[in-house]
Amino acid sequence: xxxxxxxxxxxxMALCTYPQLLDDNKFPEDTKSRARRIxxxxxxxxxxxxxxxxxIDCVRHDVANYIQRRDGGIPSDPDNIYLTTGASxxxxxxxxxxxxxxxxxxxxxxxxxxxxxxxxxxxxxLGAVQVNYYLNxxxxxxxxxxxxxxxxxxxxxxxxxRVLCIINPGNPTGQVQSRQCIEDVIKFAAKENLxxxxxxxxxxxxxxxxxxxxxxxxxxxxMGPEYSSKVELASFHSTSKCYMGECGFRGGYMxxxxxxxxxxxxxxxxxxVRLCPPAPGQALMDLVVNSPQPGEPSYQxxxxxxTAILSALAEKAxxxxxxxxxxxxxxxxxxxxxxxxxxxxxxxERAINAAKAKGQAPDMFYCMKLLEETGICxxxxxxxxxxxxxxxxxxxxxxxxxxxxxxxxxxxEFHQKFTQQYS
Amino acid sequence: xxxxxxxxxxxxMALCTYPQLLDDNKFPEDTKSRARRIxxxxxxxxxxxxxxxxxIDCVRHDVANYIQRRDGGIPSDPDNIYLTTGASxxxxxxxxxxxxxxxxxxxxxxxxxxxxxxxxxxxxxLGAVQVNYYLNxxxxxxxxxxxxxxxxxxxxxxxxxRVLCIINPGNPTGQVQSRQCIEDVIKFAAKENLxxxxxxxxxxxxxxxxxxxxxxxxxxxxMGPEYSSKVELASFHSTSKCYMGECGFRGGYMxxxxxxxxxxxxxxxxxxVRLCPPAPGQALMDLVVNSPQPGEPSYQxxxxxxTAILSALAEKAxxxxxxxxxxxxxxxxxxxxxxxxxxxxxxxERAINAAKAKGQAPDMFYCMKLLEETGICxxxxxxxxxxxxxxxxxxxxxxxxxxxxxxxxxxxEFHQKFTQQYS
Numbered sequence: 132x133x134x135x136x137x138x139x140x141x142x143x144m145a146l147c148t149y150p151q152l153l154d155d156n157k158f159p160e161d162t163k164s165r166a167r168r169i170x171x172x173x174x175x176x177x178x179x180x181x182x183x184x185x186x187i188d189c190v191r192h193d194v195a196n197y198i199q200r201r202d203g204g205i206p207s208d209p210d211n212i213y214l215t216t217g218a219s220x221x222x223x224x225x226x227x228x229x230x231x232x233x234x235x236x237x238x239x240x241x242x243x244x245x246x247x248x249x250x251x252x253x254x255x256x257l258g259a260v261q262v263n264y265y266l267n268x269x270x271x272x273x274x275x276x277x278x279x280x281x282x283x284x285x286x287x288x289x290x291x292x293r294v295l296c297i298i299n300p301g302n303p304t305g306q307v308q309s310r311q312c313i314e315d316v317i318k319f320a321a322k323e324n325l326x327x328x329x330x331x332x333x334x335x336x337x338x339x340x341x342x343x344x345x346x347x348x349x350x351x352x353x354m355g356p357e358y359s360s361k362v363e364l365a366s367f368h369s370t371s372k373c374y375m376g377e378c379g380f381r382g383g384y385m386x387x388x389x390x391x392x393x394x395x396x397x398x399x400x401x402x403x404v405r406l407c408p409p410a411p412g413q414a415l416m417d418l419v420v421n422s423p424q425p426g427e428p429s430y431q432x433x434x435x436x437x438t439a440i441l442s443a444l445a446e447k448a449x450x451x452x453x454x455x456x457x458x459x460x461x462x463x464x465x466x467x468x469x470x471x472x473x474x475x476x477x478x479x480e481r482a483i484n485a486a487k488a489k490g491q492a493p494d495m496f497y498c499m500k501l502l503e504e505t506g507i508c509x510x511x512x513x514x515x516x517x518x519x520x521x522x523x524x525x526x527x528x529x530x531x532x533x534x535x536x537x538x539x540x541x542x543x544e545f546h547q548k549f550t551q552q553y554s
Numbered sequence: 555x556x557x558x559x560x561x562x563x564x565x566x567m568a569l570c571t572y573p574q575l576l577d578d579n580k581f582p583e584d585t586k587s588r589a590r591r592i593x594x595x596x597x598x599x600x601x602x603x604x605x606x607x608x609x610i611d612c613v614r615h616d617v618a619n620y621i622q623r624r625d626g627g628i629p630s631d632p633d634n635i636y637l638t639t640g641a642s643x644x645x646x647x648x649x650x651x652x653x654x655x656x657x658x659x660x661x662x663x664x665x666x667x668x669x670x671x672x673x674x675x676x677x678x679x680l681g682a683v684q685v686n687y688y689l690n691x692x693x694x695x696x697x698x699x700x701x702x703x704x705x706x707x708x709x710x711x712x713x714x715x716r717v718l719c720i721i722n723p724g725n726p727t728g729q730v731q732s733r734q735c736i737e738d739v740i741k742f743a744a745k746e747n748l749x750x751x752x753x754x755x756x757x758x759x760x761x762x763x764x765x766x767x768x769x770x771x772x773x774x775x776x777m778g779p780e781y782s783s784k785v786e787l788a789s790f791h792s793t794s795k796c797y798m799g800e801c802g803f804r805g806g807y808m809x810x811x812x813x814x815x816x817x818x819x820x821x822x823x824x825x826x827v828r829l830c831p832p833a834p835g836q837a838l839m840d841l842v843v844n845s846p847q848p849g850e851p852s853y854q855x856x857x858x859x860x861t862a863i864l865s866a867l868a869e870k871a872x873x874x875x876x877x878x879x880x881x882x883x884x885x886x887x888x889x890x891x892x893x894x895x896x897x898x899x900x901x902x903e904r905a906i907n908a909a910k911a912k913g914q915a916p917d918m919f920y921c922m923k924l925l926e927e928t929g930i931c932x933x934x935x936x937x938x939x940x941x942x943x944x945x946x947x948x949x950x951x952x953x954x955x956x957x958x959x960x961x962x963x964x965x966x967e968f969h970q971k972f973t974q975q976y977s
Contacts, residue, residue, distance in 0.1 A: 132598065133598065134598075136600060136602050141571055142572055144571045144572065145568045145571045145572035145575065148564055148567045148568045148571055148834075149564040149565055152568065152575075155580075157578075173802070175555065175556065175557075177559060177802070178802050178803075179559050179799065179800040179802045179803060180801060180802050181794075181801045181802060182802060216639060216804070216828075216832070217829060219828050219829055220828065223827075223828070227679070231679070253827065256650070256654070256824075256827070371604075377602040378602065378603060378604045378829070378830075379596070379600070379601050379602045379603050379604060379830070379832065379834070380601075380602060380832060380833065380834065381639070381829075381830075381831070381832040381833075401679075404642070404646075404672060404675045404679070405639075405640070405642050405646070406640060406801070406804075407801075407802070407804075409639070409802065409803060409804040409834065409835060410802030410803065410804075411571075411802070411803065411832065411834045412832060
């Protein structure tokens with residue numbers, strides 16, 4: 132999508148990979164000291180060695196320090212940090228841990244609809260039960276506790292719900308949860324004895340004015356010991372999103388809170404089966420949570436590069452919403468965070484029938500036509516789940532601004548033509 | 555363990571990570587052309603982008619070419635190659651695929667005893683049934699078809715065996731299977747309709763005179779269409795072993811043969827849930843299967859480094875066997891391949907009783923004492939499985955020769971002292 136890698140990240144990674152470059156005076160001193168520190172924490176001082184299964188010690192410490200800074204000083208214990216192969220790996224591992232054993236066929240996992248399909252796929256793979264709760268599209272994809280309650284009650288008739296998954300900021304829906312809503316979710320989880328999984332990989336992707344990222348961990352601890360001493364929580368982060376965009380390295384971490392020590396011992400055993408997450412991804416995670424500081428030689432360039440990416444994302448989030456909402460029959464919530472818009476599209480009855488005749492979901496039919504006619508590839512809402520009778524697509528805001536404009540205008544044209552054709 | 559990385563690998567990886575180095579004249583031309591070729595096959599020419607879930611196109615082609623060269627021209631189709639997060643990931647994925655669904659609690663997976671614990675752990679995790687067949691320690695850990703037959707027959711009374719796993723060269727047992735034995739195993743799998751999983755990650759680790767690595771794929775195709783058109787096979791390889799030793803990068807691949815197209819479609823879907831294997835590991839896998847050629851600037855250094863590591867491994871394999879066999883009460887088969895010895899140890903009755911009183915397996919008791927008294931860490935045979943009443947440990951041959959000698963002599967001393975103490 133044209134987003135350039137952050138120079139600091141790649142320089143340190145190159146030094147870690149080929150330490151002979153540490154003698155090269157083209158690399159700033161701070162990139163060298165970071166690389167040396169990471170390598171000293173690796174077996175045989177090599178990024179090619181297995182690490183411990185939970186992840187490199189100094190990286191887990193740096194992650195804990197990052198979380199503590201992010202959450203206004205609320206302590207984070209490196210023993211609760213597990214480095215992962217991207218956030219997906221952590222999410223699948225926790226789902227596996229929580230649904231394992233004889234009762235798996237009756238363990239319910241609550242997920243939002245729309246959702247990121249990793250959840251539905253993993254739940255199916257593990258033989259657990261998917262329990263849907265719907266986000267409120269009318270209120271900018273917010274989460275209503277009454278809907279959580281309805282969903283839980285309905286599920287209890289055929290399974291034992293044990294896990295509640297939240298994606299904040301939302302994928303595919305782009306909303307940013309309010310502090311109040313997070314507090315309500317935590318109270319709900321406490322009351323209903325649910326394990327909270329907070330997918331917070333878009334924590335740095337917040338654009339809308341008045342919106343702010345609140346971590347579940349921080350809110351939990353601010354609610355006092357009544358909650359912070361008992362609600363079980365796993366939170367996930369990654370190197371793949373935001374200004375980093377380093378998805379190929381498969382870096383990530385999770386922090387687990389209030390996990391029963393015996394369950395945690397099983398978690399440690401479970402992750403050890405796959406030996407360790409990729410060491411380059413771990414090193415990169417370290418750089419993300421421990422970026423250049425004022426006064427360090429790489430600081431100016433780092434800030435310049437990061438700011439440019441973040442401002443462009445904010446601009447593109449706004450642009451996407453604005454242009455899409457000029458199209459009759461398309462209605463788009465503000466892209467408050469993450470990297471996607473998920474507009475609702477009105478499809479004419481005849482288009483719906485044409486899709487059904489082809490055995491396709493109506494929004495899949497729409498997206499295939501779009502692809503054929505314009506070369507634009509969007510993901511139909513049916514891939515994420517949506518309320519019966521509504522249709523959506525997910526579109527990323529990542530392309531460069533000028534390309535995004537062209538793309539949105541092509542889409543606008545297509546939608547008008549499509550609507551005409553099937554009316 | 556002191557093994558140094560191959561310069562060529564790390565140079566290309568550094569160039570892929572930080573392409574600004576492509577202008578640096580310190581890097582040989584062939585490392586630059588490799589890096590350029592890999593980057594051109596990556597999204598946005600970046601190793602930080604997601605790759606397709608099956609793996610980077612040019613890497614899969616290079617892997618297929620490598621297999622074809624290795625197997626004397628027998629064709630390999632890039633469509634049958636899946637890049638993986640280390641070999642472990644591929645093995646777990648295939649096990650998952652083959653044991654999935656309602657019947658999983660009755661699907662039997664045959665594994666050798668002793669085995670590499672990834673197998674037993676994954677089978678347990680997946681809720682399938684572990685079916686043991688014993689390797690013949692008296693005949694240098696060879697595989698007897700009569701034992702496979704016995705094991706299968708016994709298993710059929712309580713489960714439906716569908717998969718036969720083979721590790722060749724052996725881990726932890728270090729044997730290299732003869733061509734004849736592989737042929738017999740393939741006939742057995744064909745007759746009994748078993749899916750063959752060939753763990754061939756040690757294919758370059760063969761030391762003993764008269765021993766040679768034969769891939770299951772090659773033998774299968776040399777047996778003619780009666781077998782090559784029907785026996786289902788998955789073979790696994792990795793960047794973690796041998797002269798490469800790049801475990802931290804989590805690179806690997808698998809080749810699937812004769813897989814039902816609908817099952818293969820499910821496999822492709824299954825791997826897509828985790829998005830993609832780490833791109834740096836994929837790039838490294840490419841370099842392993844496509845190493846410098848005569849005439850290229852990196853060739854001489856590459857061969858020198860590789861030969862030094864391989865000769866040292868061969869020397870250390872021999873040394874380990876020789877020294878261990880001088881110890882009364884230790885009996886060690888030749889380390890024909892892989893990276894471990896797995897000697898049988900005679901433990902005095904009193905030691906066995908002392909272990910039992912502590913609730914420990916006798917060889918765990920032995921290994922703990924060794925660790926406490928000498929600082930040497932070995933893995934007890936009970937972690938891999940062994941015939942009832944026999945005791946073993948696994949010891950890697952990886953330490954530098956001089957350290958290995960000291961280590962083996964310390965172990966010798968300890969064993970004599972331990973035997974005396976408990977006699």
